[in-house]
Amino acid sequence: MARPRAAETRKRTRIQREKEDRILDAALDVFSVHGFRGSTIDQIARAADMSKPNLLYYFRTKEAIHRLLIGQLLDTWLDPLREMQADGDPLSEICSYIRRKLEMARDYPRESRLFANEMLRGAPHIQQEMSDLKSLVDEKAGIMRKWMQDGKLARCDPHHLIFSIWATTQHYADFDVQVLAILDPGKAGDGRFEDAARYLEKLFIEGLKP
């Protein structure tokens, strides 16, 4: 290979770590708003405050950056669901899940939007991950079904229950502009997340009480 690319030889240097982090952060900014096809390397490079060839020294292609981001994302995105324990109190477990998902929407809105973008275009690159996701969801749906049989949770379709939690929480990241445009300007801080948590906990507790 004529020119050594970053990270292809031996260990990662300090500069490599710093720049790769900067690139990924900038790329998350750009991809999460414009999607893969709508984002340009120039845009990302500008956001990372470096030249395009310099950026391409660290990542061979635009796709390589995107792939890495998506991979990192899916790795942590489902942690809150994984934490749902069969031996906890059903309504508390569901409330904790809602709270954790809302915190993610508040603290990692870019990741949420990146994911939403991927879904909107039909999840072309993550067939394997969707399959893993199904396994996890099916497992947790089984736990919920048990809770229902034990009379600790209202009978309902557990898959749709999970969908409704995803939808209501991610909404605050993906549709943030809309939420901000509609709520009173006074709620511009993070107050809307606390209001949302209060509302959603009440809705789901009352709605799912056996």
Place this chain on the structure above:
Amino acid sequence: MARPRAAETRKRTRIQREKEDRILDAALDVFSVHGFRGSTIDQIARAADMSKPNLLYYFRTKEAIHRLLIGQLLDTWLDPLREMQADGDPLSEICSYIRRKLEMARDYPRESRLFANEMLRGAPHIQQEMSDLKSLVDEKAGIMRKWMQDGKLARCDPHHLIFSIWATTQHYADFDVQVLAILDPGKAGDGRFEDAARYLEKLFIEGLKP
């Protein structure tokens, strides 16, 4: 003006109506999946089965097509909410609203995704419409607040109630791939929408009962 562009002189012809419809339909296909920046005129022209210059005879620019689609969308998108009547039974009104929104997610998923794409990129072109939206939502929130005062609806934040209805229903259009990947293959038809309706009506009725 050297060359007459479609619809610039006198009335719209039969061909104009047909082709413009074909273009808008194709553009909705493309924009709803790839977003504005991620879509190309070539792509839309191919989907509409015509040449690029031919397409550009009917719409001057890519943006003109997009603007028209967004305008049409917002015009009808809020109809279900407008139909919510202050003098109806609160829980029935809310259930009808959910059902209508679910029907839109089922019958017009492309429109839902087009809207979602716009929101994800920060709704750059629809500031005015967002303002109109706020007026409508505030009005309906007022109705809900009245219902709560009359003891006909559980006390909660009406804005977040509306958000939760939007989120849960639009989810079935915007995240359709995910929904399909997770549900049993048997639900591949429109059955998932009926299941969703059953689940959501129960959740909201029980959750919002006074």
Place this chain on the structure above:
DNA sequence: GAAAAATTTGATCATTTGGTAAAGGTTACA
């Protein structure tokens, strides 16, 4: 059925975009 209007096409253009080449500058480490 001819004139006028509308439509379609093929060639073309300037810009943007993803990506490369090669040369010069910097860093780490012996």
Place this chain on the structure above:
DNA sequence: TGTAACCTTTACCAAATGATCAAATTTTTC
């Protein structure tokens, strides 16, 4: 402090993209 590995930049390229033009063809109108 020298040098090998690593990093950065300037210049560049081919393809894609948004858009235009003049000429050719079709449709409508009288």
